[in-house]
Amino acid sequence: MNYYLQIDGNGIGYSLLQSPVAIDQPDMIRRSVYDVSELGQRWNGFDFEEQKPDSDFPWIVLGEIVSDASSGCLTSPDLSEVTVSFPARLSFAAELKLKDEVLQMDGSFRVPIRSRDGRERVVIATVNQGVIAFSISFEDSRIWELTEAMINADLPPERHMRFKGIKVFAVEA
């Protein structure tokens, strides 16, 4: 028998499954037992852990997305989706906020993005006094996604961040 805990875009386990059929899917996390206590917990890339209250984690709040292409890009009002004609380089500006205040801190972290066909790329985001900046080139037609779980997957729990997630549709002109 196979056991899985399905996670949402934020890495939170929301559905347990007991199945005789094996499933190979990134959001289906194989478990050794059917453990209902893991429902609602966050997948950190290795194990499920209790969620801290939201107020304990800083949020990555996107503020601006700019394309270097002459045609620009189209963004949804909440900046959860971007459509851009390739080739183009998108520059993302965000703030690291805790309880509505920008954290005055410096540093960097990895930003992995993944396309629907499983391809993955990684860029570095820099943090300067709480202002986050990173840019990504799009060379072909794909749908790319960046989620909170992807950002936190290789970070220690104490450095986890909240993020609403974003999809980038790189389309043919």
Add this chain to the structure above:
Amino acid sequence: MPNFSQLFGGGGGVKGVQRGLTVIQSGATANYRLKVTIGAVNPAKTSVNILTQYSSGSEGSETKIVAQLISSTIIEIYAMNYSSYGSYAPEVSWEVIEYS
């Protein structure tokens, strides 16, 4: 003596059963649809049973749950009149039975 399946040509037996428990996140809006992945089945020979018929929220709200197989690997759980008050997050227990 032949059994029913042998006489009438039907398979009749159960090929596999999958069971699950799904949490509808608190804060979800009314009429919330949630897609849940299962192992591949033949939809023509599969039934879905909800084992939770009714749940009640702490604010007096009620939730009606519907589950349906929408593809060979996905069931959709539909919570109607779901209230997002408080931390209420109903759990839905279900099973998928595939017949041979």
